[in-house]
Structure formats: structure tokens, C-alpha cells
Amino acid sequence: MELKKISSYVWEIPKSGNMLVPGKVFTSEKLLENLKGDKTLEQVRNVACLKGIIQNSIVMPDGHQGYGFPIGGVAAFDLNDGIVSPGGVGYDINCGVRVITSPFTEKQIDSKKKELLNELFRQVPAGVGKASVTKLSKDVLLEILQKGAAWAVKEGYGTKADLQRMEEYGSVSKADPHAVSQKAISRGQPQVGTLGSGNHFLEIQKVDKIYDENIAKLFGFHNEGQIAVMIHSGSRGLGHQVASDFIKSMDDKYGHEHLPDRELISAPMQSELSQEYFKAMWSAMNFAFTNRQMMTHWTRESFKKILGSNDDMNIVYDVCHNIAKIEEHVIDGEKRKVCVHRKGATRSFGPGREEIPEVYRNIGQPVIIPGSMGTASYVLLGTKKAEEISFGSTAHGAGRVMSRSRALQTFRGESVVKDLESKNILVKGTSWKGIAEETYQVYKDVDEVINVSHNAGIGKMIVRLVPIAVMKG
Amino acid sequence: MQSTDRYKFIDHTADAKYQAYGKNLEEAFVNAAMAMNAIIIDEEKVKSKIFKTIHVTGKDLKNLLYNFLEDILVILDAEMFLLAKIKNLKIEHIDKMYMLTALLEGDVATEDYQTNEHVKAVTYNDMEIKEDKKGVSITVVVDL
Numbered sequence: 001m002e003l004k005k006i007s008s009y010v011w012e013i014p015k016s017g018n019m020l021v022p023g024k025v026f027t028s029e030k031l032l033e034n035l036k037g038d039k040t041l042e043q044v045r046n047v048a049c050l051k052g053i054i055q056n057s058i059v060m061p062d063g064h065q066g067y068g069f070p071i072g073g074v075a076a077f078d079l080n081d082g083i084v085s086p087g088g089v090g091y092d093i094n095c096g097v098r099v100i101t102s103p104f105t106e107k108q109i110d111s112k113k114k115e116l117l118n119e120l121f122r123q124v125p126a127g128v129g130k131a132s133v134t135k136l137s138k139d140v141l142l143e144i145l146q147k148g149a150a151w152a153v154k155e156g157y158g159t160k161a162d163l164q165r166m167e168e169y170g171s172v173s174k175a176d177p178h179a180v181s182q183k184a185i186s187r188g189q190p191q192v193g194t195l196g197s198g199n200h201f202l203e204i205q206k207v208d209k210i211y212d213e214n215i216a217k218l219f220g221f222h223n224e225g226q227i228a229v230m231i232h233s234g235s236r237g238l239g240h241q242v243a244s245d246f247i248k249s250m251d252d253k254y255g256h257e258h259l260p261d262r263e264l265i266s267a268p269m270q271s272e273l274s275q276e277y278f279k280a281m282w283s284a285m286n287f288a289f290t291n292r293q294m295m296t297h298w299t300r301e302s303f304k305k306i307l308g309s310n311d312d313m314n315i316v317y318d319v320c321h322n323i324a325k326i327e328e329h330v331i332d333g334e335k336r337k338v339c340v341h342r343k344g345a346t347r348s349f350g351p352g353r354e355e356i357p358e359v360y361r362n363i364g365q366p367v368i369i370p371g372s373m374g375t376a377s378y379v380l381l382g383t384k385k386a387e388e389i390s391f392g393s394t395a396h397g398a399g400r401v402m403s404r405s406r407a408l409q410t411f412r413g414e415s416v417v418k419d420l421e422s423k424n425i426l427v428k429g430t431s432w433k434g435i436a437e438e439t440y441q442v443y444k445d446v447d448e449v450i451n452v453s454h455n456a457g458i459g460k461m462i463v464r465l466v467p468i469a470v471m472k473g
Numbered sequence: 474m475q476s477t478d479r480y481k482f483i484d485h486t487a488d489a490k491y492q493a494y495g496k497n498l499e500e501a502f503v504n505a506a507m508a509m510n511a512i513i514i515d516e517e518k519v520k521s522k523i524f525k526t527i528h529v530t531g532k533d534l535k536n537l538l539y540n541f542l543e544d545i546l547v548i549l550d551a552e553m554f555l556l557a558k559i560k561n562l563k564i565e566h567i568d569k570m571y572m573l574t575a576l577l578e579g580d581v582a583t584e585d586y587q588t589n590e591h592v593k594a595v596t597y598n599d600m601e602i603k604e605d606k607k608g609v610s611i612t613v614v615v616d617l
Contacts, residue, residue, distance in 0.1 A: 064486045065486045066487070067488070067599075067614060091594040091616045092593055092616075128513055128549075128588035128589070128591045183551075186551035187551050189551070190553070196591060197588075197590055197591040198591060198593070237547070237550035237551075237593075240546075240593045240594040244543060244594055244595070247597075248539075248540075252532070256597075261597075261598060262597035262598070263598045400486050400487045402486075403484040403485050403486055404489060404590075405482040405483075405489070406484060408475075430588065431588060431590065434589055437590065
């Protein structure tokens with residue numbers, strides 16, 4: 001495949017065949033080698049063929065092979081001629097991340113780290129087939145799908161101030177639970193507030209480096225060594241079922257025979273089916289916000305029980321990295337509303353955007369990028385440049401390079417835990433195999449991913465965090 | 474995710490890809506489900522305490538396979554049902570519709586069961602159902 005280097009961090013896949021727009025790859029010489037090893041670039045090209053796509057089919061520096069769209073894929077579509085694709089959002093609708101700061105220092109919690117991790121394990125349900133504390137009635141679940149994190153706050157899981165520090169304020173009012181199938185609801189009922197498994201985690205971290213003191217302070221990071229908590233989770237079985245339901249109904253209505261991959265199935269933006277998908281997607285989005293809010297509450301409870309206080313445990317921000325949004329962007333010098341799909345990519349708006357909550361509106365939004373188990377995570381600042389060159393988007397994580405089956409042949413969960421312990425990182429998971437599959441060696445170098453984001457100007461480095469205790473789902 | 478003579482796992486960067494085999498379509502469908510189940514839990518550890526008959530329809534064979542595998546995920550999430558065995562799986566083709574019935578044996582997930590990894594969803598990505606003289610082989614990618 002032809003690949004043209006545009007600058008140190010941007011490559012282009014020129015238009016060919018059925019591509020309607022060129023592909024744009026944010027990467028570096030080093031990361032590009034990984035990309036060539038799987039189908040990522042082919043998938044970027046497939047997305048470039050979808051109707052109504054605007055300017056570029058984009059992939060982020062942590063990109064890797066997905067199905068249909070690549071992971072790390074960003075694509076904007078015209079609201080009249082374009083499409084919406086559930087596969088372009090992903091099965092885990094509103095999979096996302098939040099960070100909570102604390103007033104504690106590493107020294108203060110070091111001797112109680114193990115106790116704290118055990119308590120988090122008791123409070124936060126995690127792993128396969130682990131139900132939430134209470135199985136909710138269908139009516140309550142429908143209320144959650146309608147109200148999102150605002151429901152959790154109303155029920156005592158957190159405070160109103162929490163809602164001021166989330167994308168969409170943790171609650172999309174346009175959600176309509178009637179668009180969500182009974183099957184999806186039955187999967188969601190036992191799962192509210194659960195972490196899940198796979199790459200989902202709840203991590204106690206410390207501030208390792210502050211790159212911009214003023215901005216870091218506004219985010220709530222004051223000193224190196226300060227303790228924070230990061231939660232990475234999504235909409236669980238409910239969201240997966242919504243995606244699957246709409247992939248099937250769009251397939252029934254519009255067919256897949258013309259597509260290179262059945263996972264690229266879509267519906268015209270203005271169709272009834274698209275509108276139904278949005279209503280269901282927003283409901284799943286609210287479910288995921290609620291889950292992360294409940295886990296935030298239990299995290300605070302755990303800190304209070306073990307450390308005696310949970311004062312000043314404030315949310316920095318909560319970001320979605322699997323979602324489609326209607327946003328205004330400047331296209332060829334003209335402001336236009338478009339539908340941006342981000343599948344494994346984070347919104348990275350610069351200062352002034354009305355979508356950013358008031359506390360951050362003048363500086364730009366916090367962008368949270370979780371690393372792999374045992375490596376660094378970052379908080380970045382959204383930029384105006386991202387709005388110009390990547391539809392206001394940047395990376396979402398480290399990005400895998402090694403398959404799970406090969407990871408299992410190469411690593412053992414027990415040794416991974418020992419290895420990390422020697423680096424002073426405690427790990428507790430629901431499964432040894434799960435730990436082996438998620439060891440940091442199977443991921444790209446997150447520092448390099450962030451380096452590309454920072455130098456390409458699509459997300460500016462503010463804080464680097466490193467784990468000290470990991471709860472793996 | 475250990476391969477057996479009924480199925481084998483193929484390298485896939487982020488998710489799980491496998492090939493399942495059978496003398497006929499029915500056996501290949503059973504093995505495709507057991508391969509997916511192997512990601513979630515070691516089947517021999519699950520007791521056969523609960524029995525469930527499922528009925529699945531599909532507009533084509535791939536759609537039938539997708540719906541069948543998805544149903545196993547749905548009952549895991551909704552009813553905490555861990556799968557041990559599949560028996561009496563039958564596939565019929567009537568009036569352009571494919572219909573599948575099967576008996577699932579398994580148990581309710583409790584703290585005693587050591588599970589591995591959750592499967593988020595079945596996908597159509599690279600899905601293949603190939604029939605020849607030797608039998609049937611099925612390729613599936615599931616989202617983890």
C-alpha cells in the first residue's frame with residue numbers, strides 16, 4: 001500500500017480504488033512498523049470508502065487492527081449524505097476513562113496499599129459473571145439509561161459537583177431507552193456499576209511528572225507523588241447488545257454485499273434506523289457514565305475506610321473513547337455540523353468550545369489516556385490544532401501489539417505479578433490468565449504514543465501518572 | 474485460549490480469532506461455541522447442573538452462527554449461566570430461514586468458578602463457514 005510521509009508525525013494513504021478521501025495516519029517511524037504488521041491501514045482505507053466521509057479517514061498513533069473500522073479510527077460524515085455505523089463506534093459504547101485526584105501522597109498510603117487494593121476488590125464488582133451488588137428492576141435501569149450519572153448522584157453516589165467534570169456532564173438528555181432492546185436490558189440489569197474484564201481496570205496511581213504546572217493545578221494535580229485513581233470501563237453487556245442489535249437490523253435493511261467487511265454496516269444518517277441507533281447509543285452512553293460514577297463512589301468509600309478520609313477526592317474529567325457525536329467543525333473554511341465517529345480515540349477540544357464544561361472552557365478539555373497494566377498513563381490538554389487536523393481527536397491508550405494467545409504462550413500471570421511487584425506495583429486480578437494477557441509487554445510504548453500526540457499538536461502533555469496498585473477486571 | 478483438536482486459536486492483535494472444525498455443520502457449530510467458551514472458562518471445570526434449550530434463527534448461515542454465539546453471551550450476562558456442554562444441536566433450513574435448537578448444560582456463576590476473560594461480542598469480521606468433503610470449518614473473530 002502506498003504511504004506518503006507528510007511530516008514527522010503524519011503519513012497519508014493517497015486516494016485509490018473506491019476511496020472517497022485520503023487516509024491520514026498519525027504515527028512515528030517507530031510506531032509505523034507495528035501498523036504495517038496487521039490490517040490497520042487496510043481498514044483505514046475501507047473506512048475512506050464509506051458514503052459521505054469528509055476530508056480524511058484518520059487513525060491515531062495507538063491504532064491497531066479492529067473489525068470494520070480500525071481501533072484508533074476517526075471519521076466524520078456529512079449529516080445529509082453521510083452514514084452512521086455502529087461498528088465505527090465499537091461494541092463497547094462509551095468505553096471511557098476518568099481520573100480522580102486525592103490529597104494523599106505516596107508516602108502516606110504506601111503501608112496501606114495492599115489493604116486499600118483488597119478493599120477496592122470487595123467494593124467494586126469485577127470479572128466475568130460477577131453481578132453488581134443489587135440486581136436492579138427494569139424500571140430503575142430505564143431511569144439510568146435516561147439520566148446517566150445524574151441518576152447515580154441523585155441516589156447518593158457522588159455529588160452534583162462531580163457532574164461538572166464529565167464529558168456531556170455524564171448525562172445525555174436525548175437518550176431514549178425505548179430504542180434499547182429487551183435483550184440489552186436483560187444483560188444490563190445485573191451489571192450496573194461493574195468493572196468488567198479484559199483491558200478494564202481501576203488503578204491507584206501517583207503523579208510521576210508534571211509538564212505544565214499551571215494547567216495541572218487547574219486539573220487538580222499539585223505535586224509529584226500525589227495519589228490519583230483511574231477508572232477504565234464501559235457500558236458492559238448492555239452496550240455490546242445495542243451495537244449488535246443495530247448491526248443486524250442495518251444489515252437486514254441495507255445489506256452488506258457491497259462492503260469489504262460486514263462490520264462496516266451502516267445506515268444513512270437521515271434514516272429512521274440511524275435515529276433509533278442514536279437514541280439507543282445515548283442510552284448505553286448514560287449507562288457507562290453511571291457505571292463509572294458508582295465505581296467512583298465505591299473508590300471514595302474504600303479510601304475513607306482504609307485511610308480515614310475521602311475529602312478532596314475530585315474528578316478531574318471523564319472521557320468517552322468509543323462514541324459518535326454530532327459536532328461543529330470548520331470544513332474548507334466553513335462551519336458545519338458533522339457526525340464524528342471515534343472508535344478508540346478521545347475528543348481533544350481546545351479552549352472555547354461550548355461542549356467543554358465551564359471549569360475548563362477557557363483552557364481546553366482534559367484528555368485522559370490510560371496506559372497498559374504496569375506502565376504510565378497521561379492527562380493531556382485538548383488543542384485548537386486537533387480541531388483543525390483530526391476533528392478534535394487524539395489517541396486513547398497504548399494499543400496492543402501482541403495477540404492474547406501469544407501472550408498466554410509467552411507470559412504467566414504469576415510471573416507478571418512478581419515482575420510488577422519488584423517495580424513496586426501491586427496487581428490483583430480476577431484471573432491469572434487475564435493478567436498474563438494484559439501484561440505491559442503486549443502493548444505499544446505509551447510514551448511514544450503520547451510523544452506523537454504532543455508533537456503532532458493534537459493533545460498536549462500535562463501530567464504523567466504511574467501505577468502503584470492495579471485492580472484488573 | 475488453548476487450542477484443541479476441535480478448534481484452534483489464530484493470532485489476532487487485540488481480539489480473539491479461532492477456527493473450529495466438525496464432521497458436519499452441527500458439530501462445527503458446537504465446537505465454534507466451545508472455542509468461544511474456552512476464552513471465558515475452562516469447560517471441564519463447569520458442572521452440568523442447569524439445562525437450557527435454546528432456539529435461534531438466522532437469515533443466512535453466518536447470521537445463524539452470530540445469533541447462536543450471541544445467545545450464549547446473553548444468558549451469561551443476564552442469568553450468570555456458565556456453559557459446560559452443548560447437546561442435541563440441530564440445524565434446519567425451512568423457507569429461506571435457518572433454525573437452530575440446542576440443549577445447553579452448565580451452572581450459575583459463583584465465586585467458586587475461576588473465570589478467565591469476558592467476550593464482549595461476536596463479530597462478522599473475517600467470519601467463514603466452509604464445507605467440503607472432509608467436513609466443515611468455521612472461522613470467527615470475537616471482541617474481547
